[in-house]
Amino acid sequence: MREKPGLLDYARRWPLQLWMWLVGLFLYAPLAVLVLMSFNDSRRTTQWRGFTLDWYRKVFEDAELVQALMNSLTIAALSTALSVVLGTLAALALWRFRFPGKPLVDGAFSLPIVVPEICMGVAMLIFFARVMPWPPGLPWPLSLGAIVIAHVAFSFPFVAVVVRARLGSFDRSQEEAARDLGASQWQAMWDVVIPHLRPALLAGALLAFTLSLDDFVITFFTAGPDTLTFPVKVYSMVRFSVTPKVNAISTLLLLFTIILTFIALRLQARAETEQKH
Amino acid sequence: MNNGIDWRRSLTGFAGLMGPPLGWFLLFFAVPMAVVWAYSFGTNVGISDIEISGTFANYARALEPLYLGILGKSLAFAALATLICLVIGFPVALAISFAPPRLKTWLLIGVMLPFWTNLLIRTYALIALLRDEGLINHGLELAFGWAGFEPLRMMHTNFAVMVGLVYVHLPFTVLPLYAALDRLDRSLLEASLDLGAGHIRTIWNIVLPLASAGIASAILLTFIPVLGSYLAPDLLGGPDSQMIANVIERQFKRANDWPFGAALAFMLMYLTLFGIAMQSLLKRRERPE
Amino acid sequence: MTSPATKQPAEPRRTIIEFRNITKRFGPVVAVDDVSLTIEEGEFFALLGPSGCGKTTLLRMLAGFETPTSGQILIDGRDITREPPNKRPVNMVFQSYAVFPHLSVIRNIEYGLKMEGVPSAERRERAEAALAQVQLEGYGDRMPDQLSGGQRQRVALARAIVKRPRVLLLDEPLSALDAKLREELRFEMSELQDRLGITFVMVTHDQDEALALASRCAVMHKGSLMQVATPADLYEFPASRLVADFIGSVNLFEGRVEEDDHDHAIINLPELGIKAWLDHGTGASETVQIWLALRPEKVELHKRENGEGPPDMEGTPKGYNVVKGRILDVAYLGSESVFDVRLEGGKRVRVIRPNLTRWDQEDFSWDEDVWLGWHAEGAHILLA
Numbered sequence: 001m002r003e004k005p006g007l008l009d010y011a012r013r014w015p016l017q018l019w020m021w022l023v024g025l026f027l028y029a030p031l032a033v034l035v036l037m038s039f040n041d042s043r044r045t046t047q048w049r050g051f052t053l054d055w056y057r058k059v060f061e062d063a064e065l066v067q068a069l070m071n072s073l074t075i076a077a078l079s080t081a082l083s084v085v086l087g088t089l090a091a092l093a094l095w096r097f098r099f100p101g102k103p104l105v106d107g108a109f110s111l112p113i114v115v116p117e118i119c120m121g122v123a124m125l126i127f128f129a130r131v132m133p134w135p136p137g138l139p140w141p142l143s144l145g146a147i148v149i150a151h152v153a154f155s156f157p158f159v160a161v162v163v164r165a166r167l168g169s170f171d172r173s174q175e176e177a178a179r180d181l182g183a184s185q186w187q188a189m190w191d192v193v194i195p196h197l198r199p200a201l202l203a204g205a206l207l208a209f210t211l212s213l214d215d216f217v218i219t220f221f222t223a224g225p226d227t228l229t230f231p232v233k234v235y236s237m238v239r240f241s242v243t244p245k246v247n248a249i250s251t252l253l254l255l256f257t258i259i260l261t262f263i264a265l266r267l268q269a270r271a272e273t274e275q276k277h
Numbered sequence: 278m279n280n281g282i283d284w285r286r287s288l289t290g291f292a293g294l295m296g297p298p299l300g301w302f303l304l305f306f307a308v309p310m311a312v313v314w315a316y317s318f319g320t321n322v323g324i325s326d327i328e329i330s331g332t333f334a335n336y337a338r339a340l341e342p343l344y345l346g347i348l349g350k351s352l353a354f355a356a357l358a359t360l361i362c363l364v365i366g367f368p369v370a371l372a373i374s375f376a377p378p379r380l381k382t383w384l385l386i387g388v389m390l391p392f393w394t395n396l397l398i399r400t401y402a403l404i405a406l407l408r409d410e411g412l413i414n415h416g417l418e419l420a421f422g423w424a425g426f427e428p429l430r431m432m433h434t435n436f437a438v439m440v441g442l443v444y445v446h447l448p449f450t451v452l453p454l455y456a457a458l459d460r461l462d463r464s465l466l467e468a469s470l471d472l473g474a475g476h477i478r479t480i481w482n483i484v485l486p487l488a489s490a491g492i493a494s495a496i497l498l499t500f501i502p503v504l505g506s507y508l509a510p511d512l513l514g515g516p517d518s519q520m521i522a523n524v525i526e527r528q529f530k531r532a533n534d535w536p537f538g539a540a541l542a543f544m545l546m547y548l549t550l551f552g553i554a555m556q557s558l559l560k561r562r563e564r565p566e
Numbered sequence: 567m568t569s570p571a572t573k574q575p576a577e578p579r580r581t582i583i584e585f586r587n588i589t590k591r592f593g594p595v596v597a598v599d600d601v602s603l604t605i606e607e608g609e610f611f612a613l614l615g616p617s618g619c620g621k622t623t624l625l626r627m628l629a630g631f632e633t634p635t636s637g638q639i640l641i642d643g644r645d646i647t648r649e650p651p652n653k654r655p656v657n658m659v660f661q662s663y664a665v666f667p668h669l670s671v672i673r674n675i676e677y678g679l680k681m682e683g684v685p686s687a688e689r690r691e692r693a694e695a696a697l698a699q700v701q702l703e704g705y706g707d708r709m710p711d712q713l714s715g716g717q718r719q720r721v722a723l724a725r726a727i728v729k730r731p732r733v734l735l736l737d738e739p740l741s742a743l744d745a746k747l748r749e750e751l752r753f754e755m756s757e758l759q760d761r762l763g764i765t766f767v768m769v770t771h772d773q774d775e776a777l778a779l780a781s782r783c784a785v786m787h788k789g790s791l792m793q794v795a796t797p798a799d800l801y802e803f804p805a806s807r808l809v810a811d812f813i814g815s816v817n818l819f820e821g822r823v824e825e826d827d828h829d830h831a832i833i834n835l836p837e838l839g840i841k842a843w844l845d846h847g848t849g850a851s852e853t854v855q856i857w858l859a860l861r862p863e864k865v866e867l868h869k870r871e872n873g874e875g876p877p878d879m880e881g882t883p884k885g886y887n888v889v890k891g892r893i894l895d896v897a898y899l900g901s902e903s904v905f906d907v908r909l910e911g912g913k914r915v916r917v918i919r920p921n922l923t924r925w926d927q928e929d930f931s932w933d934e935d936v937w938l939g940w941h942a943e944g945a946h947i948l949l950a
Binding site: 016017019020023024026027028029030031033034037047085086087089090092093094095096097098099105107108109111112114115116117118119120122123124125126127130131149150152153154156157160185186210213214216217221231234235238239246247250253254257258260261265 | 287
């Protein structure tokens with residue numbers, strides 16, 4: 001028998017529970033259908049005709065699609081590495097120093113987070129067309145440079161926000177203790193501040209990776225004709241028709257996202273118990 | 278209490294930390310944006326040459342009824358989508374913030390996961406449901422086929438765009454709402470109930486006013502990205518459901534009228550910056566509490 | 567600032583720390599105002615004062631976390647005013663302990679030695695020895711989050727002393743602990759200081775802590791030094807009303823010197839309507855106002871219910887140092903009872919009376935008329 005919900009246990013009152021189920025259905029039903037249909041042995045995606053893995057095989061046979069996925073993962077990895085470094089530096093600088101124009105810089109760094117993707121895409125298009133043309137014909141992965149640059153430009157401020165939030169909970173006397181025990185400024189930062197930031201670095205890296213992998217609009221504008229990325233490829237496939245192949249590749253990506261999310265949550269939970277006083 | 282040491286006390290340290298991100302930001306964000314801004318005052322001369330002539334013609338054109346209408350429709354779409362997100366999201370945020378800790382974690386993940394999922398995939402998933410031979414129509418046909426059921430036309434309509442916008446942006450509403458509700462002091466609600474108010478009245482009279490700053494921030498955090506949406510109207514909408522982002526894209530990819538596209542892009546920028554200014558104003562007012 | 571009873575140490579000790587006219591401003595706020603102070607080798611020195619008095623800033627300047635706006639700080643005669651914290655021969659125990667949460671206990675303690683470049687075998691050996699000194703043998707592999715507050719405090723202590731500093735700085739070292747543990751660690755710390763022979767400089771707002779631990783205290787107020795003295799001198803011979811009031815509680819009566827001789831003084835106390843007899847001369851001018859400071863435990867209660875006459879007070883001619891009052895309130899605190907007594911003129915006096923037997927607490931009660939009296943050696947004169 002279930003006990004009666006407590007006074008403020010809104011989550012356990014039936015109208016809200018019903019609401020939550022409906023919203024859950026709304027959020028997840030489309031994705032569930034998509035996953036289900038990726039195993040459907042039929043070209044037409046509405047009727048269930050039996051289980052098959054054919055569409056997954058076809059995904060891996062599609063050299064262009066695989067190449068696009070490889071490109072996207074490479075871009076995401078490079079962009080993540082650069083974003084984490086730049087974002088952390090920015091967060092540390094804003095945390096550590098007092099300087100004229102600090103609110104301005106602070107506000108400016110948050111601009112890439114809020115500026116509409118389309119505006120930034122347009123800006124990147126013009127920039128790489130007119131101001132700093134990315135040389136064509138560079139060997140892979142240098143050919144992806146323009147996209148990586150664009151991705152870092154909008155990702156590193158997210159990392160900076162996450163790292164900065166974590167710095168807020170840093171006990172400055174930790175750093176002073178390191179200095180007091182003989183560490184130089186940089187050493188103290190490396191030995192004490194960076195370990196404290198570990199969960200935030202991880203969360204920031206994950207965020208940057210997802211943002212990069214997720215981005216369609218900005219890449220769509222930045223990419224030259226010879227670099228195909230995964231979202232751009234899927235976009236062109238979707239525009240033409242709904243095929244089970246897209247279902248299969250989407251399912252794979254969905255799985256990838258779920259795994260990444262859970263890894264991040266696990267690591268973060270572990271880091272939190274470690275850091276707990 | 279102390280917001281950092283003076284930058285002059287450690288110039289190399291300051292330069293080493295601030296230099297790379299600031300350099301990146303200036304070169305790869307500020308400069309490109311500035312170029313777009315400059316282009317918005319330019320004129321096409323020849324096929325690919327643009328002269329920054331300082332003209333306001335592009336803005337004037339953007340304010341012609343055709344484009345003003347699209348801008349107005351974008352604002353209306355964004356407002357409606359935000360409202361729907363708020364109505365759907367508030368009970369969700371309320372339930373999450375009052376859930377027991379274990380369940381709370383799972384519910385939060387439940388809201389976050391679609392947020393982490395590729396936007397294109399989420400939009401695509403909707404297509405599979407909404408199109409004429411999609412799952413919804415299929416289901417309806419199974420149920421009502423005997424009565425001579427005609428498939429509902431949902432794809433390429435404003436309805437589909439609205440579903441897409443709400444579907445994609447719901448987490449943007451729920452998370453800030455949750456953050457605001459989670460901060461509420463439980464004893465205030467108990468006091469209200471103790472003093473004789475019912476649950477609905479308590480939510481209306483106590484929770485809503487106290488969470489107003491959070492609600493305002495949720496509104497802006499939803500409204501701003503919806504306004505600039507590109508994919509949902511592009512993939513789900515029809516010819517009459519184009520939003521401003523789609524028009525901008527057309528100027529660059531098809532019509533090849535960069536100065537006009539730049540002006541449209543900056544119309545969107547101005548609206549966005551206005552929204553951000555509003556939000557930071559609200560935040561500042563919230564802080565002294 | 568010297569009082570009659572300040573005992574000079576038998577042998578002159580070597581000065582280890584010297585503050586020369588130290589001033590520290592934070593914007594418009596003067597945190598430390600022209601402080602000059604010397605601390606001698608082997609002392610357990612306490613900087614005492616309410617929060618915001620500048621004591622922590624002074625300590626942090628000694629550690630190198632703040633730079634004085636003006637003035638000099640010398641350690642062993644060397645000017646270290648502008649030296650960074652990692653180059654100073656001092657180490658600190660932080661108020662929050664600042665034990666590194668991501669390092670095990672032993673690696674926390676080894677950290678400072680590693681910075682010095684001590685080879686790892688010696689490092690481990692010295693760290694283990696330091697752990698033993700704070701009674702934490704066998705805790706080396708624990709992580710800080712597995713330790714209690716008291717244990718973390720000991721780790722912080724071990725981490726500092728393992729560096730063999732010339733001076734150990736302690737910032738409110740016991741404030742985060744509960745009362746019982748605090749008393750225990752107080753004892754241990756004083757023992758540790760004896761054993762190590764290192765100079766300790768402690769900041770505290772807790773007068774009990776300062777009195778119990780320190781060999782000498784500096785009382786600070788609004789950035790300035792009020793008095794530097796041994797704990798006993800601070801309590802028995804405070805230099806000003808401020809110090810008298812901050813260290814323990816005190817009854818203050820306005821008055822003027824009427825007679826001043828080398829072996830006694832007579833003070834007129836108009837608020838009480840009586841005269842006080844003091845066992846020593848004051849050197850105060852008869853025209854200025856002075857204050858008589860009287861600690862609550864130095865006031866005696868005598869019966870007056872049945873018309874008893876004034877009691878004789880030791881060292882005092884008849885009629886001095888006694889005054890009539892009525893008990894307004896009694897607080898029984900177990901070891902002692904605290905009385906709130908109203909004098910005939912309306913002045914209130916606080917009296918503490920030890921409960922020497924199980925029945926003492928019943929001796930005096932509410933609304934009882936009493937005599938108050940104190941010895942010639944009981945009161946102290948304050949000029950400011």
